[in-house]
Structure formats: C-alpha cells, structure tokens
Amino acid sequence: GQQVMQIPQYQHVQEGEDFTTYCNSSTTLSNIQWYKQRPGGHPVFLIQLVKSGEVKKQKRLTFQFGEAKKNSSLHITATQTTDVGTYFCAGPTSGTYKYIFGTGTRLKVLA
C-alpha cells in the first residue's frame, strides 16, 4: 500500500539554526498537506500544496512540492522555541479523501 516516509525522525537544533524535514511518498500525490503537533496537543493544519514544483512561504516556514509530486519539504529558518513539535506531511490515496500521514519529524529547539 501507499507509504509516506519522513526524515529525519528526530532533530535537535540550537535556537536560531535552520531546520528541514523531508517527506517521500511511494506514489504520486495529487496534493500534500503539512501539519504541526505540539507536545500533548493535536495536529494543526499548516498548508496544502497542489502544483508540481510549488513553493509556499509562511513567515519563517518554506514549503516545497517536488516536480514529480512524490516528495515535499518543510524548511524553517532561524528556529525559535515556539517551533517545537512534530511535523507531519500527509498525502491522499489516489482518487480519495483518505490521507496517509507520514511518520513525522520531532523537532526540539534548545534555547
């Protein structure tokens, strides 16, 4: 079945350093969504990418959808302690609203 993998699984950074997480799907995706889950919280939607090669920015966060629509990345510039949490990508099974969530990348930011 469809698989969505993320690397790295964990990342510890010093506050102010950059951070990137990568998402790879075993199948081509019609779109990809990114979510953030704070410790003890629930996933919160960040963004959706639809077009091949699409790049979107939200303040210090930059999201990219690969040309082949099988991979995506999230880059955070100059991390802050508020960025702590687990970042998930999610892609739909072809032709459905069934989203497969990636394995997640847990980010810790050291002050």
Add this chain to the structure above:
Amino acid sequence: DAGVIQSPRHEVTEMGQEVTLRCKPISGHDYLFWYRQTMMRGLELLIYFNNNVPIDDSGMPEDRFSAKMPNASFSTLKIQPSEPRDSAVYFCASSLGVMGRAYEQYFGPGTRLTVT
C-alpha cells in the same frame, strides 16, 4: 465555532470493557475522520465518513472496533471488548470536501485511552 469536540478527554478502563468515544465535528463539514496515534504506529486513519456514510473502514483493526455517524453532528467509535493494545490517543477530525479538491482537516483534542 468551537472546533471539533471530543469526549471524554481521558478514559481508563479494564480489559474486556466496552469503550465509546464521541465526536462532534465542525458544523457544515461533510467529512469526518477517526485516527489512532501511538508511538509505535504513528497516526493511523481508522475510518472516514462522507455525509454520514462510511466510505473507507479498511483501517479499523478488527471486529472489536465499530464506528457510527447517525447524523451530521455526531459520531462514535466503539471498542468492544477493549484490550491493553488498544491504548492510544484517538483523534477525530473533520473537513470540507469539494469535488476534486480536499480541504484541511481540523482535529479535535483527542481522547487518551488507557486499557489496563
């Protein structure tokens, strides 16, 4: 809007007991999803509904799990009988869906289930 509402927030039960988790989606949303999250398996989709009709329940672990959505504002996930391996955080999420385009999912706060 109050967002997606789940109850109870925490549930501790003994093995063999019946457990019922409840969810109220955001008004107007036509998709409802039930997820289970564990350290070992991550975030897994159990079942999802569209306009109160179950569309895909392939993620339901086994016959001990059942889900219903009797109306647009209420859904339940039932485990009977419960087992220790069912211990997890169960999330309900809802979203709007328009032909050819999926919108973001809004997650509830989750129910942390512990089966002893």
